[in-house]
Amino acid sequence: MLLAIGGIALVYERWIGHALIAIISLVLMVYALTTGAILKGRIKKRSPRNVFKLHKRVGIYFGALILGSFIYGLWIRLQHGESILSSVHGKLGLIILLIAFLQLIPSLVLKNRARYRGLHKMMGYVLAPILFIDASWGLHNGVIGGTKSLVLFHSISGGLAALALVWIILEMLHPTDKGLARARIASYLAAFLITAGCWIAGGYNYLTVYGSQVKPVILAGPHPWAHAIVMEAKEHIFVFLPLIALTLSITLSVLNRDTFLHDPKFRRALTMIACLALFMVLLMFLMGAIISNAGQTGTEALK
Amino acid sequence: MKESATSIASAVITIFLTGCIIIAHDVSTDFKQSLVALTGHHWISVSVIAIVLFVLFSGLLMSSKSARKTLRADDIGLWSTTLIAVTLTMILGILAVLIAHYLVD
Ligand code: HEM
Ligand code: HEM
Ligand code: HEM
Numbered sequence: 053m054l055l056a057i058g059g060i061a062l063v064y065e066r067w068i069g070h071a072l073i074a075i076i077s078l079v080l081m082v083y084a085l086t087t088g089a090i091l092k093g094r095i096k097k098r099s100p101r102n103v104f105k106l107h108k109r110v111g112i113y114f115g116a117l118i119l120g121s122f123i124y125g126l127w128i129r130l131q132h133g134e135s136i137l138s139s140v141h142g143k144l145g146l147i148i149l150l151i152a153f154l155q156l157i158p159s160l161v162l163k164n165r166a167r168y169r170g171l172h173k174m175m176g177y178v179l180a181p182i183l184f185i186d187a188s189w190g191l192h193n194g195v196i197g198g199t200k201s202l203v204l205f206h207s208i209s210g211g212l213a214a215l216a217l218v219w220i221i222l223e224m225l226h227p228t229d230k231g232l233a234r235a236r237i238a239s240y241l242a243a244f245l246i247t248a249g250c251w252i253a254g255g256y257n258y259l260t261v262y263g264s265q266v267k268p269v270i271l272a273g274p275h276p277w278a279h280a281i282v283m284e285a286k287e288h289i290f291v292f293l294p295l296i297a298l299t300l301s302i303t304l305s306v307l308n309r310d311t312f313l314h315d316p317k318f319r320r321a322l323t324m325i326a327c328l329a330l331f332m333v334l335l336m337f338l339m340g341a342i343i344s345n346a347g348q349t350g351t352e353a354l355k
Numbered sequence: 356m357k358e359s360a361t362s363i364a365s366a367v368i369t370i371f372l373t374g375c376i377i378i379a380h381d382v383s384t385d386f387k388q389s390l391v392a393l394t395g396h397h398w399i400s401v402s403v404i405a406i407v408l409f410v411l412f413s414g415l416l417m418s419s420k421s422a423r424k425t426l427r428a429d430d431i432g433l434w435s436t437t438l439i440a441v442t443l444t445m446i447l448g449i450l451a452v453l454i455a456h457y458l459v460d
Contacts, residue, residue: 292374321435
């Protein structure tokens with residue numbers, strides 16, 4: 053796997069390899085959070101046999117990948133001859149690295165975890181949003197070089213909405229007494245982020261800056277299809293997404309706890325809807341990266 | 356929990372109609388012009404229409420018991436599957452029209 057990552061990194065721009073490692077660690081983190089919550093019985097699992105071992109192993113892999121990602125990021129900077137840890141992305145990366153170590157080392161070393169538990173729990177859940185924000189920020193830096201705060205804001209909202217949707221899916225797959233209440237909160241978050249962050253902020257940027265500055269450059273550049281197909285599709289397909297997110301919130305809020313706990317049909321239906329929304333958010337993310345990239349190559353071609 | 360799929364059903368209807376409007380406005384320039392005239396930009400018009408339709412159908416379904424009955428608004432399995440099928444179909448439809456448009460030009 054490491055070879056594959058290295059190969060991809062050499063073929064594409066250097067930061068793609070760094071990003072791939074980071075995305076794998078993102079997945080591992082969700083896995084560590086889930087197994088952690090299962091350990092505490094927050095999420096129920098029928099066969100809680102080796103969850104502790106699994107959690108430990110996933111935690112260690114996660115820490116290793118974060119360390120790798122961090123060093124890789126620094127290496128990119130040094131190769132470009134730039135000063136390190138001056139960017140927000142780099143500083144957040146340092147914070148993530150610190151949290152990951154505080155999460156790992158005491159867990160492995162301490163014999164009596166009693167006093168450390170609260171910290172482990174808090175840092176574990178705080179890590180998730182920070183990592184998603186940092187990953188979106190890094191992608192933004194890589195694709196369009198750091199300016200354009202509104203674009204950054206809407207893609208971070210999308211990243212956090214994806215996190216909220218994963219959360220809903222997990223609550224549906226492992227129902228507990230308090231699971232419905234938490235799934236509701238997650239669904240309100242998702243609906244808010246998609247509406248305010250993506251729809252309004254993304255749309256505002258699209259109507260003002262993008263329409264007058266980026267679009268003409270893409271159309272004149274080497275990849276005009278990035279506007280004609282990808283952006284046109286993105287802006288219109290997106291419109292379904294707030295409706296789906298709202299429906300998810302409404303349906304979760306009228307659902308009562310007994311049905312949620314005892315009728316798998318409802319959970320299956322809600323899982324499917326959340327998966328649809330997650331798929332669409334990821335599609336928007338991918339399309340956005342393609343569009344920004346075309347804007348960048350277009351600008352370079354015009355120079 | 357009897358009619359838990361009411362809002363999903365309104366979303367399905369809204370997504371279907373909005374999807375048709377989107378495809379129509381990519382095919383017909385005249386129709387796109389009238390959408391532009393509505394709010395100043397075709398994308399804003401489409402967004403507003405989607406909200407209005409969703410509110411309209413939700414209201415309609417919530418106020419009419421017989422409509423809920425005919426649409427089987429208690430069957431969440433049916434409606435969630437329909438939601439996925441309709442949304443994916445509309446996504447593919449929009450992509451197909453845009454790609455065709457691009458290749459013709
Ligand atoms: C760095 C990645 C890690 C993350 C993100 C993480 C996250 C979490 C989370 C979110 C919980 C649930 C806490 C709760 O809901 O109350 C948890 C519990 C737990 N974790 Fe981790 N963890 C990591 C690594 C480790 C490692 C390496 C070990 C052990 C060697 C470990 C041992 C435990 C134990 C024993 C629990 C059970 C709850 C407790 O006793 O407090 N964790 N973890
Ligand atoms: C999808 C996720 C990510 C993407 C797309 C990404 C992208 C980037 C890019 C484009 C750079 C700048 C390279 C340059 O200036 O030429 C960078 C630097 C860096 N990244 Fe990431 N990154 C991601 C995740 C992470 C994570 C999770 C960490 C933390 C462990 C991290 C740590 C760093 C560090 C430390 C630097 C050096 C920046 C500095 O020194 O100021 N990155 N990354
Ligand atoms: C779930 C929803 C969405 C997600 C996850 C998303 C994600 C993204 C991402 C990751 C980028 C790349 C830019 C960056 O790296 O910061 C991007 C670019 C872009 N997005 Fe979105 N987006 C969403 C919704 C929207 C909406 C509703 C619009 C407006 C109609 C929009 C318009 C744009 C435009 C115009 C760009 C190119 C910006 C530029 O390079 O100047 N996005 N999007």
